[in-house]
Amino acid sequence: MTISLSDSDITDLEISTVLNVLKSKRLALGPYLEKFQQSIKEFTKVKYALAVNSGTSALHLILKSLNFQKDQKMLVSPFSFISSANVALFEGGIPVFIDIDPQTYNISPQKLKEFIDKSYQKDITTFMGVDIFGIPSPWDEIYSILPQEINIIEDSCEALGGEYKNKKLGTFGKAGTFAFYPNKQITTGEGGIIVTDNEEIFDLCKSMSNQGRGKSGEWLISERLGYNYRMDEMSAALGFAQMQRIDEISKKRKEKAQRYFELFKNDNRIVLPNVPSVVTSQSWFVFVLRLDLGWLSNFLNIPNWVKNFELPTKFETQKSKEEWSKIIKQLRNTLQNLIKKLNQKGIESKNYFYPIHLQPFYMKMFGYTPGDYPVTELVSSMTFAIPFFSNITQEEQKDVYNAIDKSLKEIKNETAF
Ligand SMILES: Cc1ncc(COP(=O)(O)O)c(C=O)c1O
Structure with a gap:
């Protein structure tokens, strides 16, 4: 199932x-x-x-x-x-x-x-x-x-x-x-x-x-x-x-979101959605998690400036673009690996969203390259949507949590510096 x-x-x-x-x-x-x-x-x-x-x-x-x-x-x-x-x-x-x-x-x-x-x-x-x-x-x-x-x-x-x-x-x-x-x-x-x-x-x-x-x-x-x-x-x-x-649908979605917040609250491998204080009512569309860079750097080679999101507005030189692409590629590979593992365990998950400027026809039309919008590229290389809908059951949410937990442990064990 x-x-x-x-x-x-x-x-x-x-x-x-x-x-x-x-x-x-x-x-x-x-x-x-x-x-x-x-x-x-x-x-x-x-x-x-x-x-x-x-x-x-x-x-x-x-x-x-x-x-x-x-x-x-x-x-x-x-x-x-x-x-x-x-x-x-x-x-x-x-x-x-x-x-x-x-x-x-x-x-x-x-x-x-x-x-x-x-x-x-x-x-x-x-x-x-x-x-x-x-x-x-x-x-x-x-x-x-x-x-x-x-x-x-x-x-x-x-x-x-x-x-x-x-x-x-x-x-x-x-x-x-x-x-x-x-x-x-x-x-x-x-x-x-x-x-x-x-x-x-x-x-x-x-x-x-x-x-x-x-x-x-x-x-x-x-x-x-x-x-x-x-x-x-x-x-x-x-x-x-x-x-x-x-009202009934919104309430159910809020409850399901809350349940995910509780399931993941002590999990330092995951960054939960950030709801700013100006929000007086949150409307939940999808539930998107992000892999934590601190956790990833236990087994991937991630420089501190990336870990701290100290990114330039844009990578300008060919050399810096190449280095950046390498970092993003290893993050993306890890994310794809996670999504594959989840799918194999019967949990549908997708990378939300892929940067618009790096969509093939935008690159062709406007000459965009990796490194043009670094925060978007970094975030996108680590974010994944997990099953979320108003009638998802508590058991299903727990199954989602368990599958993520297990897959992340597998990834850590399989990946070495
Ligand atoms: C942010 C955003 N804008 C626009 C759209 C376009 O909506 P539609 O798919 O109905 O054309 C979507 C739909 O997913 C969306 O998420």
Whole structure:
């Protein structure tokens, strides 16, 4: 038996709600789309919500609604799901990466400030703040650092229900997004949603999600270039039913996260997720552990400056890049070995996330090389998601712990200097 990385939480309520749609034969643009949007609006306390067919579509529409154009630049974290950056490419724009904070795995305020002080130019029109793994971006710092002309948008695809100083995530930019793939807090199968208080953004996104149709509702008349990014009625019904249970689902996920915190609390081989004090409610998307560098250096050759995260902004020379690559490679090999061992023991695990700038086509397109964003590369070489979903049992969580414990002991015994 395998314990999977994620699982959706579907009850008879979801099944009967989706069946209602099938029986009604109104399979698109029906009452559940409205109900789902309304439920998200009330939950996040925003004026407008527009459901679409994916989180990526949601981000893309927001950029377009803000008139993001060819050759413009968008600041974003390289430690995210790839579509956070890709949406800039969709428009011929350029994602510009700012390295992360080694504790929260979100964009580093210090690095952001250094970048703005040194390199700010008018072609940087947009900032995409990602709330990675449901942990909020450092919103206060971001607002104090960025020039006012920059459009701030929030990729809160992983953060439904999270709160930063009692304010819901998704509401920190001109518009925000949630995604509903089945590994997310709630699912619609495939799907996403835009939340905003800005009527103009909402109207433009609505039109562009629906082939550019205008407010008149004329079906075969388009006022602008648009897409078919609409959410279908079965997905909306599923989402609406899930939203009826959002408090129950969030509570279960918090309990499961707490259980992992207890299981790993005295384990010096593992670094647990860091929830900053500004978080008034944590929304758990995935549970990501990191191998501890101190522990790894018992059997890997890791210099102290790496152990202490005393990293340069960027490795510039060929020689330093090569040395850095060697260090990262041995860490990555160890991580891959661990993930393989876990999979062999029936525990699904994945490396979350692989640096966006080192994705093969980003390297080809922009000439990125290892050493360009050292904190992201170092963190990514040690982080792995473990099975996490609202109905994971205590026994399964204990099995996950035992498998990690055993695999780490094996790795230590097998690996010598
Ligand atoms: C941070 C982040 N942004 C964007 C997305 C895109 O969502 P989707 O897969 O629904 O397109 C995801 C989905 O996993 C995500 O985690």
